[in-house]
Amino acid sequence: MSVQQEFDQWAKTGKDRGMEQRHWHTAKHALARMPVEPGDRVLDLGTGSGYALRALRETREAGSCVGLDGSVEMVHNAQGYTDDDGVGFVGGDFHHLPLAENSVDHVWSMEAFYYSQRPDEVLREIRRVLRPGGTFYCAVNFFEESEHTHEWQERIDIDMKLWSRKQYREAFREAGLIVAEQETIPDREIEIPPADEFPTENWESREAMADRYRTHGTLLTVGVNS
Numbered sequence: 001m002s003v004q005q006e007f008d009q010w011a012k013t014g015k016d017r018g019m020e021q022r023h024w025h026t027a028k029h030a031l032a033r034m035p036v037e038p039g040d041r042v043l044d045l046g047t048g049s050g051y052a053l054r055a056l057r058e059t060r061e062a063g064s065c066v067g068l069d070g071s072v073e074m075v076h077n078a079q080g081y082t083d084d085d086g087v088g089f090v091g092g093d094f095h096h097l098p099l100a101e102n103s104v105d106h107v108w109s110m111e112a113f114y115y116s117q118r119p120d121e122v123l124r125e126i127r128r129v130l131r132p133g134g135t136f137y138c139a140v141n142f143f144e145e146s147e148h149t150h151e152w153q154e155r156i157d158i159d160m161k162l163w164s165r166k167q168y169r170e171a172f173r174e175a176g177l178i179v180a181e182q183e184t185i186p187d188r189e190i191e192i193p194p195a196d197e198f199p200t201e202n203w204e205s206r207e208a209m210a211d212r213y214r215t216h217g218t219l220l221t222v223g224v225n226s
């Protein structure tokens, strides 16, 4: 199944808003660290419902922002969730960004980068569109050290890149991005039921759930264009 087919279905069944709610738990902490100045242009890769750009516009006075997504239904929904002229949503592919060289101040991506089939190429594209000193904030919950997310691959028919923390750092550097920061942001808002209520949902143990959310949470890797 293609990215477009898969995520069109997600958008049509309201999963875009569901992701927004869950991802916000950790995304907001990463977004708060972005050095976005009033007027800065921000690109969101795999924008989903577009919540990140709405937040940056409202809280940081970001300038004209672009949310790119491979699913036309995601783009359609995202556009419908705002009447702000300063944010636009476009269909497109991470591997061929429809933007000029040196044309954006910052790039954001949450839970999307690992769907790219040629991530090294995507990093080079990101570097191409970023201005010198511009940043790439890459947030992922699916990564090697977070073993309780590995099973996600079984639920989706798109090859997902399971990189380790080190692989992210090395790939960023290889593309010409300086790694300014890398850390995990635990999800403190997810409710972890008391031990006597387990098992719940698909979790084998309470420890596994706590490990997934509280220990690993979201891996944030920050690259700066040199």
Ligand SMILES: C[S@@+](CC[C@H](N)C(=O)[O-])C[C@H]1O[C@@H](n2cnc3c(N)ncnc32)[C@H](O)[C@@H]1O
Binding pocket: 003, 004, 007, 016, 019, 020, 023, 045, 046, 047, 048, 049, 068, 069, 070, 071, 074, 092, 093, 094, 095, 109, 110, 111, 112, 115, 116, 117
């Ligand atoms: C799991 S969703 C995350 C959405 C949003 N960032 C969030 O935090 O809720 C991943 C999104 O990335 C998009 N995507 C995945 N691979 C892509 C690619 N190669 N080019 C463009 N968009 C892609 C999907 O269509 C989907 O909307």
